[in-house]
Amino acid sequence: MRLSKFFLPVSKEAPADAAIVSHQLMLRTGMIRQNGAGIYSWLPLGYRVLKRIEQIVREEMNRAGAIEMLMPTLQQADLWRESGRYDDYGKEMLRIKDRHERDMLYGPTNEELITDVFRTYVKSYKQLPLNLYHQQWKFRDEVRPRFGVMRGREFLMKDAYSFDLTEEDARAAYRKMFCAYLNAFDRMGLTAIPMRADTGPIGGDLSHEFIILADTGESAVFCDKALLDLPAPGLDLDFESDLTPFVTERTGYYAATEEMHDEAAFNALPEDRRVSARGIEVGHIFFFGTKYSKPMNAVVQGPDGQMVPVQMGSYGIGVSRLLGAIIEACHDENGIVWPESVAPFDVGLINMRPGNEACDAACNTLYAALTAAGREVLYDETDDRAGAKFARMDLIGLPWQTTVGPRGVTEGKVEVKNRKTGEKHDVKIEDMLAQLKGS
Amino acid sequence: MRLSKFFLPVSKEAPADAAIVSHQLMLRTGMIRQNGAGIYSWLPLGYRVLKRIEQIVREEMNRAGAIEMLMPTLQQADLWRESGRYDDYGKEMLRIKDRHERDMLYGPTNEELITDVFRTYVKSYKQLPLNLYHQQWKFRDEVRPRFGVMRGREFLMKDAYSFDLTEEDARAAYRKMFCAYLNAFDRMGLTAIPMRADTGPIGGDLSHEFIILADTGESAVFCDKALLDLPAPGLDLDFESDLTPFVTERTGYYAATEEMHDEAAFNALPEDRRVSARGIEVGHIFFFGTKYSKPMNAVVQGPDGQMVPVQMGSYGIGVSRLLGAIIEACHDENGIVWPESVAPFDVGLINMRPGNEACDAACNTLYAALTAAGREVLYDETDDRAGAKFARMDLIGLPWQTTVGPRGVTEGKVEVKNRKTGEKHDVKIEDMLAQLKGS
Numbered sequence: 001m002r003l004s005k006f007f008l009p010v011s012k013e014a015p016a017d018a019a020i021v022s023h024q025l026m027l028r029t030g031m032i033r034q035n036g037a038g039i040y041s042w043l044p045l046g047y048r049v050l051k052r053i054e055q056i057v058r059e060e061m062n063r064a065g066a067i068e069m070l071m072p073t074l075q076q077a078d079l080w081r082e083s084g085r086y087d088d089y090g091k092e093m094l095r096i097k098d099r100h101e102r103d104m105l106y107g108p109t110n111e112e113l114i115t116d117v118f119r120t121y122v123k124s125y126k127q128l129p130l131n132l133y134h135q136q137w138k139f140r141d142e143v144r145p146r147f148g149v150m151r152g153r154e155f156l157m158k159d160a161y162s163f164d165l166t167e168e169d170a171r172a173a174y175r176k177m178f179c180a181y182l183n184a185f186d187r188m189g190l191t192a193i194p195m196r197a198d199t200g201p202i203g204g205d206l207s208h209e210f211i212i213l214a215d216t217g218e219s220a221v222f223c224d225k226a227l228l229d230l231p232a233p234g235l236d237l238d239f240e241s242d243l244t245p246f247v248t249e250r251t252g253y254y255a256a257t258e259e260m261h262d263e264a265a266f267n268a269l270p271e272d273r274r275v276s277a278r279g280i281e282v283g284h285i286f287f288f289g290t291k292y293s294k295p296m297n298a299v300v301q302g303p304d305g306q307m308v309p310v311q312m313g314s315y316g317i318g319v320s321r322l323l324g325a326i327i328e329a330c331h332d333e334n335g336i337v338w339p340e341s342v343a344p345f346d347v348g349l350i351n352m353r354p355g356n357e358a359c360d361a362a363c364n365t366l367y368a369a370l371t372a373a374g375r376e377v378l379y380d381e382t383d384d385r386a387g388a389k390f391a392r393m394d395l396i397g398l399p400w401q402t403t404v405g406p407r408g409v410t411e412g413k414v415e416v417k418n419r420k421t422g423e424k425h426d427v428k429i430e431d432m433l434a435q436l437k438g439s
Numbered sequence: 440m441r442l443s444k445f446f447l448p449v450s451k452e453a454p455a456d457a458a459i460v461s462h463q464l465m466l467r468t469g470m471i472r473q474n475g476a477g478i479y480s481w482l483p484l485g486y487r488v489l490k491r492i493e494q495i496v497r498e499e500m501n502r503a504g505a506i507e508m509l510m511p512t513l514q515q516a517d518l519w520r521e522s523g524r525y526d527d528y529g530k531e532m533l534r535i536k537d538r539h540e541r542d543m544l545y546g547p548t549n550e551e552l553i554t555d556v557f558r559t560y561v562k563s564y565k566q567l568p569l570n571l572y573h574q575q576w577k578f579r580d581e582v583r584p585r586f587g588v589m590r591g592r593e594f595l596m597k598d599a600y601s602f603d604l605t606e607e608d609a610r611a612a613y614r615k616m617f618c619a620y621l622n623a624f625d626r627m628g629l630t631a632i633p634m635r636a637d638t639g640p641i642g643g644d645l646s647h648e649f650i651i652l653a654d655t656g657e658s659a660v661f662c663d664k665a666l667l668d669l670p671a672p673g674l675d676l677d678f679e680s681d682l683t684p685f686v687t688e689r690t691g692y693y694a695a696t697e698e699m700h701d702e703a704a705f706n707a708l709p710e711d712r713r714v715s716a717r718g719i720e721v722g723h724i725f726f727f728g729t730k731y732s733k734p735m736n737a738v739v740q741g742p743d744g745q746m747v748p749v750q751m752g753s754y755g756i757g758v759s760r761l762l763g764a765i766i767e768a769c770h771d772e773n774g775i776v777w778p779e780s781v782a783p784f785d786v787g788l789i790n791m792r793p794g795n796e797a798c799d800a801a802c803n804t805l806y807a808a809l810t811a812a813g814r815e816v817l818y819d820e821t822d823d824r825a826g827a828k829f830a831r832m833d834l835i836g837l838p839w840q841t842t843v844g845p846r847g848v849t850e851g852k853v854e855v856k857n858r859k860t861g862e863k864h865d866v867k868i869e870d871m872l873a874q875l876k877g878s
Binding site: 005006007009030033035036037039040041042043044046047050065067068069070071072073074075076091092094096098099102104106113116117120121122130132137139141143153154 | 444445446448469472474475476478479480481482483485486489504506507508509510511512513514515530531533535537538541543545552555556559560561569571576578580582592593
């Protein structure tokens, strides 16, 4: 993508009303534009990151055997009356009347709707296990939306729903999601710590929040320092194997959100392992058994011929919030430092002297070679000053910068900079081309 | 994807309330599930097709130089008061009050919102031309939603918005979209005919609807038969070249929707070239100049230093409606016949004797080879009767069926069927594997 053809409205000043660094940087880099309280447009740069995060989530859900679908944003109030949550849910539910005065709502979550889909089609244990998920916009009418996409009102969530005949099977489904979540966040360059959590309005007796530690996090969290260095299960995990040992080991360490915090257990840890910090919730998983299937009569026939309510769990990831969380974890004084897996472009190509024949030719050659090798390139061929170009590339945080200047080009060289380490190297153009061809 | 792990709730009966064949087939194949009047869940099979259509639209928009972003579903009423459309738009606009009693609405289209984004960031003609698009769910509160996804209330639309300094440039932007649309629909296996159309609530003085001829179409349309055989401009079209000759030639033939129909001009055609038919609108493009930029003060500085309202056009494609339109155009008495470009899977692999060692081994080998060659495979390894398996594969309409039976396998052969032509051939497994390896 040529920068002059792209839409990248960066600005120098941090807006006064943006309180945290991720919100400031998303506005400064032209990733988002506020269209109302807690409602945002995703401008092209932000949209590209959103899509990459969505794709990682998709791949890890699919790997764990979940199946993608899509439920609508608007729901009928009647379904929520069946589960009993229509009145329970407070003002955060956006209630709507259509032209025929029917009660509708903008879905804040989808337990009722998916249970209705399930009961329509699934009648036998032979069709189980089943895990259906979607990535769809939700709305929660927060009284005070803040921190940009971290606590917006319209937000993108991945929510999965598992259906099993027995509680034992449902707990196995829960463990699959537990592992898939660790892999997904790990791929985004994040260390997400599963913590025992309150189940809130979703319900159930087993729940973990996946927490990124960050000073700007909204929750107080407590955990064993050892958790910070434990690896994700890895993409070669066999999801059909028994995941109990892994999950038991991982949940054996102390980790809890404020609501579930047990001061005595925490203090039993050696002092240098006690982490008391702020955290950002990026995922939340629940096992709630028959909380919805019973009132909504989602029953399946077991092997013994008996009809029993299906055992369910639900599993959320805050897809749009993750952009904020990643920036909170990955930035420096010059701007964002994207992990390679979610960066809006892989490489920023800077032409220091557009109009200079040798520079233009080298840039065009590199642009074509990088693109052919599957790299997404943002090519800055504008007439802006060199300092402005470098500052902008640092600000938007692409993992690699390749700078082509008139002096280097005469020697057949370009400068390659790693945004994260700041390290710069002169690289021969022919070497880079050869390397790209082999990749 | 193994069928036993997939979620494909097909049913034998056509539901009584589905009046047209695409709606019947989408329900029978378990592509969609109604969640309320004109509101649908996209079950896994339908979702896969939706994604493929979305991707074709994306690729053709990008090829034409448009840039993808994403606007929210909910909008502030105030923006629509600025343009004057808040009161003009009737009951089809879903109006909402949030917890603070602020007037909001579920966007039926996005001219106001994108104009607001534009005026925030773009101040100079040097930043033009610009074409921004998104694919987002919209809501129109139809009084009588019908025909499944063809006239739903919550629907997925691609809408693009072009911004130019002069009317001449804006008309060039319009021509780019005109050509990109023909290419996009062509890739979906559709013959879409651009017809002079009424501009309706969007406004402007130049507009074309892209129409698929179908008996079940909701509009009466009239066109020159010659248009049915004209090719799309092709994917090698240079969008930076002057597209006037192509567009002039293509719009030189008579083609109009009922509202714009000119009986005299139509009757001037030789009788055997007069096509009077029903049509499905799958796209609609508009040039409306300064209709929004003037009241909303979206102005840019021209080369002469003067501030002028920007010239705009908008360009919609009914992404979710396209599934219905494609099925209307592509089905037979046994079910759907997907064009290869949008099929939910490329190949249906049928194991006639699961449990038979040779059949299982051949299927596993073919499944792996097809997948490695980039084909999406739906592998039916269920214990259902042979007849049920064939009927189901025909019903869901995958372009190719590969059937593995115990007799053929002993001879190293499988049967390959083309869903569209019905032609069947015995193919040697080793030949198929060799061919896939080379592909």
